Amino acid sequence: MLRKILLPTIFIILSWGFWVSPDFKTIAAGVSIFLFGMLSLEQGFQAFAGGTLERILNNTTDKLWKSLSFGVVSTTLMQSSSLVSVITISFLSAGLLDLASGVGIIFGANIGTTTGAWLVAGFGLKVKISAYAMPMLVFGVLLLFQNSKNLKGIGYILVGLGFLFLGIHYMKEGFDAFKDSFDLAKFAVAGYPGLFLFAGIGIAATVVMQSSHATLVLTITALAAGQITYDNALALAIGANVGTTITAIIGSMSANEQGKRLAVAHLIFNLVTGLIAIAFIYQMMASVEWISAHVGIAEDDYTLKLAVFHTLFNTIGVLVMLPLIGRLVSLLEGLFEPKAVLVSQPKYLTDAVLEFPDTALEAVRQETLRIWDHTINILAGTFGFERGQIFSDTDLAAVAQSQRRLPDFDVDAAYEQQVKPLYSAIITFISRAGFSWQDDQSGDIHWLREANQNMVEAIKASKHLRKNLAAAATSTDEDQRTIYNNMRVQLSLLIRELEEIRSESIDESPVLSLDHLRLFMNELCEKFNARMASSMTEGRMSGELAVSLLNDSNYAQEVYSKLVDMGETLFVRHSRSLTDAEHEVLLSEDELLELET
Amino acid sequence: MTENKLLTRLEGYLDLGAKRRKKKADELKVIIGKLKKKEKALIAECRKAGKRKKRETLEKRCLILHAQRKKGLKALKKIKQK
Numbered sequence: 283m284l285r286k287i288l289l290p291t292i293f294i295i296l297s298w299g300f301w302v303s304p305d306f307k308t309i310a311a312g313v314s315i316f317l318f319g320m321l322s323l324e325q326g327f328q329a330f331a332g333g334t335l336e337r338i339l340n341n342t343t344d345k346l347w348k349s350l351s352f353g354v355v356s357t358t359l360m361q362s363s364s365l366v367s368v369i370t371i372s373f374l375s376a377g378l379l380d381l382a383s384g385v386g387i388i389f390g391a392n393i394g395t396t397t398g399a400w401l402v403a404g405f406g407l408k409v410k411i412s413a414y415a416m417p418m419l420v421f422g423v424l425l426l427f428q429n430s431k432n433l434k435g436i437g438y439i440l441v442g443l444g445f446l447f448l449g450i451h452y453m454k455e456g457f458d459a460f461k462d463s464f465d466l467a468k469f470a471v472a473g474y475p476g477l478f479l480f481a482g483i484g485i486a487a488t489v490v491m492q493s494s495h496a497t498l499v500l501t502i503t504a505l506a507a508g509q510i511t512y513d514n515a516l517a518l519a520i521g522a523n524v525g526t527t528i529t530a531i532i533g534s535m536s537a538n539e540q541g542k543r544l545a546v547a548h549l550i551f552n553l554v555t556g557l558i559a560i561a562f563i564y565q566m567m568a569s570v571e572w573i574s575a576h577v578g579i580a581e582d583d584y585t586l587k588l589a590v591f592h593t594l595f596n597t598i599g600v601l602v603m604l605p606l607i608g609r610l611v612s613l614l615e616g617l618f619e620p621k622a623v624l625v626s627q628p629k630y631l632t633d634a635v636l637e638f639p640d641t642a643l644e645a646v647r648q649e650t651l652r653i654w655d656h657t658i659n660i661l662a663g664t665f666g667f668e669r670g671q672i673f674s675d676t677d678l679a680a681v682a683q684s685q686r687r688l689p690d691f692d693v694d695a696a697y698e699q700q701v702k703p704l705y706s707a708i709i710t711f712i713s714r715a716g717f718s719w720q721d722d723q724s725g726d727i728h729w730l731r732e733a734n735q736n737m738v739e740a741i742k743a744s745k746h747l748r749k750n751l752a753a754a755a756t757s758t759d760e761d762q763r764t765i766y767n768n769m770r771v772q773l774s775l776l777i778r779e780l781e782e783i784r785s786e787s788i789d790e791s792p793v794l795s796l797d798h799l800r801l802f803m804n805e806l807c808e809k810f811n812a813r814m815a816s817s818m819t820e821g822r823m824s825g826e827l828a829v830s831l832l833n834d835s836n837y838a839q840e841v842y843s844k845l846v847d848m849g850e851t852l853f854v855r856h857s858r859s860l861t862d863a864e865h866e867v868l869l870s871e872d873e874l875l876e877l878e879t
Numbered sequence: 880m881t882e883n884k885l886l887t888r889l890e891g892y893l894d895l896g897a898k899r900r901k902k903k904a905d906e907l908k909v910i911i912g913k914l915k916k917k918e919k920a921l922i923a924e925c926r927k928a929g930k931r932k933k934r935e936t937l938e939k940r941c942l943i944l945h946a947q948r949k950k951g952l953k954a955l956k957k958i959k960q961k
Binding site: 794797798801802862863864866867868869873877 | 903906907909910911913914917939940942943944946947948950951954
């Protein structure tokens with residue numbers, strides 16, 4: 283409802299403003315060009331988000347100081363704390379970052395964003411900035427017409443920077459002309475009421491423009507033109523800082539609980555920082571004066587002083603909040619607990635990760651691992667063991683022998699509740715990804731889809747087995763009991779071994795350990811056939827039972843081979859090229875048979 | 880530099896296949912090294928193994944690692960021949 287009214291209202295106010303004042307039109311056009319520049323810049327950086335950006339983010343955020351520095355550097359380079367926070371939310375949603383690192387990046391981004399004020403105050407207002415904008419736009423547009431994705435990305439970045447500079451130029455011109463006809467400074471409000479009023483205006487302006495940068499540039503240019511007082515400019519800067527969290531909040535709406543936690547952390551940080559700045563405004567102003575005097579900023583250079591103030595209060599905010607990061611994280615974890623549901627819900631496949639191919643790929647991998655986790659539960663239940671028994675040194679053969687009946691387990695219901703929703707979510711997610719996967723990424727997606735299919739087929743085959751496994755457990759025919767028990771024990775041992783392979787370190791090339799499992803399966807089949815033949819020859823097995831056993835042995839083989847195939851795909855996490863080399867040395871069926879003989 | 884030498888060098892720069900082959904050869908070398916290390920460790924474990932069944936399982940694993948390594952060496956030789 284609010285949205286429906288808001289947009290027409292803004293349109294009407296702006297139209298009225300354009301009609302009343304041509305200078306206001308210039309300022310508004312400047313803001314629009316500036317915002318368009320930011321969009322181009324974001325698009326440019328997203329062209330590199332097909333791996334590089336994510337890889338850097340992934341490698342540089344394992345420690346708090348690293349994530350803090352990452353936040354500072356990336357925001358300085360991209361000149362957009364919003365883009366950094368949205369990417370961070372997508373990373374967090376994909377499970378690639380922990381909350382503390384994410385909060386670290388957001389804190390860093392708040393310091394990084396202050397460089398924008400320095401650039402505009404120190405460079406943008408003193409140099410004829412539009413002179414730089416023109417060549418940037420020309421070169422940028424030329425690059426936009428290139429086929430190469432990277433050149434196009436650079437083109438977007440150049441065009442973005444060009445528009446940013448051009449936007450600043452128009453805002454400056456607009457305010458310069460504006461001051462001759464209309465004096466906004468007359469509306470200045472002194473003291474704390476003014477502080478709160480202008481902080482509120484700063485919040486509103488940033489929410490509307492969705493960019494604290496734009497608000498800050500507008501503030502600095504207005505201050506330079508003498509249209510607002512220094513005190514009110516400080517309040518606007520504080521407001522812009524609080525208002526900027528709106529982008530993160532919008533971004534987190536489609537994210538999971540981790541993303542929401544980060545957005546709230548961002549809001550808490552900026553609110554606390556804003557409140558500190560307002561509460562100690564006069565002490566901070568004195569500090570700004572002192573710093574300015576020491577670094578050689580002129581007495582009347584209020585734009586640079588605003589940049590000092592912006593940096594100072596964000597730094598103080600980080601210093602105050604940094605020791606509280608642990609508490610903040612546990613508070614947020616308590617605030618947004620994952621919903622406990624009977625039916626599995628995808629945890630990593632959120633809209634927030636859809637924009638970046640590598641992140642989306644990692645999200646699919648994480649979700650596939652969750653399906654593997656559920657598959658273990660289902661198979662353990664189907665084979666009549668507890669998960670804990672499979673993953674300990676328990677002698678499963680002894681457990682199976684002691685069981686006089688299999689514990690009740692509904693394979694179908696477990697599949698419908700735990701695996702099917704996730705599997706269908708993965709398939710939908712992959713088809714929804716708007717970007718075109720690169721060759722290696724699409725190869726990985728294909729493998730992951732196959733891994734999921736393998737798990738589903740293994741569950742289906744195990745379902746067929748279950749009926750006779752349960753019947754055999756209660757049977758008085760000792761031969762039948764032993765054969766079926768052996769079948770479920772071997773399949774459970776396979777799960778145990780697969781989990782061991784999964785936890786092997788990357789250096790050990792886990793995928794290579796899978797060949798012995800294949801060889802073992804062939805041996806098991808041979809032993810099984812030999813045992814059946816001898817039982818039939820000795821008249822200990824009826825033809826009916828033999829047929830059942832042959833069918834079930836096929837199902838067991840299917841479960842076995844599907845799980846090994848799944849392991850080959852899912853447990854390979856390191857560099858794609860090395861995996862190709864590993865696949866090269868894996869033995870084929872024929873080679874394995876040759877080894878057996 | 881003679882013309883022939885220059886042409887050979889130029890061919891080297893332009894031959895992307897050669898670059899790819901070199902990369903693949905390097906990766907194979909890494910894998911072969913790992914397999915050798917694994918094989919050695921398994922042989923040592925095999926010697927220590929007391930139970931016959933365990934020893935047999937380990938021996939089979941050794942056999943597989945050996946076959947994988949041989950396959951890798953063969954692939955490496957093929958690449959080098961190209």
